[in-house]
Amino acid sequence: KTGLKYYKRQRAPKYTQKQLEQIPAKCRKLRREFTDQETFIIVDDEKYFTFSGEETPGNAGFYSSNKENTPDDVKFKSKQKFEPKILVWLALSSKGISTPFIGTTKGPAVDTDVYIGKCLPKLLKFIEKHHLDDKYIFWPDLASSHYANTTSAWLNEQKVPFVPKVANPPNVPKARPIEDFWSILADKVYSGGWAAMNQEQLVNRIKSQLKKIDLGVVQTMMDGIRKKLRKIEDKGPFSIL
Numbered sequence: 001k002t003g004l005k006y007y008k009r010q011r012a013p014k015y016t017q018k019q020l021e022q023i024p025a026k027c028r029k030l031r032r033e034f035t036d037q038e039t040f041i042i043v044d045d046e047k048y049f050t051f052s053g054e055e056t057p058g059n060a061g062f063y064s065s066n067k068e069n070t071p072d073d074v075k076f077k078s079k080q081k082f083e084p085k086i087l088v089w090l091a092l093s094s095k096g097i098s099t100p101f102i103g104t105t106k107g108p109a110v111d112t113d114v115y116i117g118k119c120l121p122k123l124l125k126f127i128e129k130h131h132l133d134d135k136y137i138f139w140p141d142l143a144s145s146h147y148a149n150t151t152s153a154w155l156n157e158q159k160v161p162f163v164p165k166v167a168n169p170p171n172v173p174k175a176r177p178i179e180d181f182w183s184i185l186a187d188k189v190y191s192g193g194w195a196a197m198n199q200e201q202l203v204n205r206i207k208s209q210l211k212k213i214d215l216g217v218v219q220t221m222m223d224g225i226r227k228k229l230r231k232i233e234d235k236g237p238f239s240i241l
Contacts, residue, residue: 012241013171023237026169030139031229034163040136041225044091044098044123045178046110050083051202053190086202089119091126092178093136094222096215098126102206105199112148120151124158138162142170174240175228177221181213188212 015023035041087103089110101118108114127136138160140146147165155162173179188209189202196202228240 012238013173015171015237019170020236023169023172024233026167027172027175027229027232029167030163030169031226031233034137034167035226036135037226038135040093040095040131040134041222042091042093042123042127042131042136042138043176043178043222044089044119044138044140045176045182046087046089046119047182047186048085048087049186049189049202049206050085051196051198052083053186053195084199086199086206088206089122090210091123092181092218092222093126093130094219095130096126097210097213097218098122100206100210102203110143110145112145112150115145115148116151116154120154120158124160127160136161139168139176141176142168169232172232172237174237175225175232177218177225180221181218184213184217185209 084105086105087107087110088100089102090100091098099122101122103114110119123138127138138155140162142165145151152162169175185206189205194205196205231239
């Protein structure tokens, strides 16, 4: 025996050298200067959902006692070159999930106008419902629409405290639990090989499955953010993968 064991490589973001140098310091700044044990952290994100969900791991195969006799529509998954997809935006904190903004198959991506006009009002209602008397901070990712001058002006006007761009660590999806949240939601939406025939079916399915998500799981994910930031400070971004 050689003592060697086989380990599967984990998927990880691709980091530049500059990011690897910036990330620990920015995580430290975010954790120490903008949050403490009493601070509720609110994150937001958007994700595209396709009709078939074929990019979801659970939808990659099928079960059969006789492959030869399995219908073709089960054995083979046809793929359109540009499969219709809809965009879903929402915000999360340890107290719950915001009302989502759900786009259409022909709708625009989340540019600054859509973000301010459609998404941020839902963020504000979520804050008013769950965090009016709390100490909280909003932590968006570094998408250009999230830090446009008009976006920052809107947030300041509504008195929503947010992480300044200078303290926002780049490319740390595992520190922002909303990435894991999307995986949970996608698994529910496409469970058992479910696929939508049209936009209305997909929208209704997403709304119904959102209601089934265990808020205890969301709370646990969100409560662990500061520990993850601390770990990245000490050991770098690969330490939390």
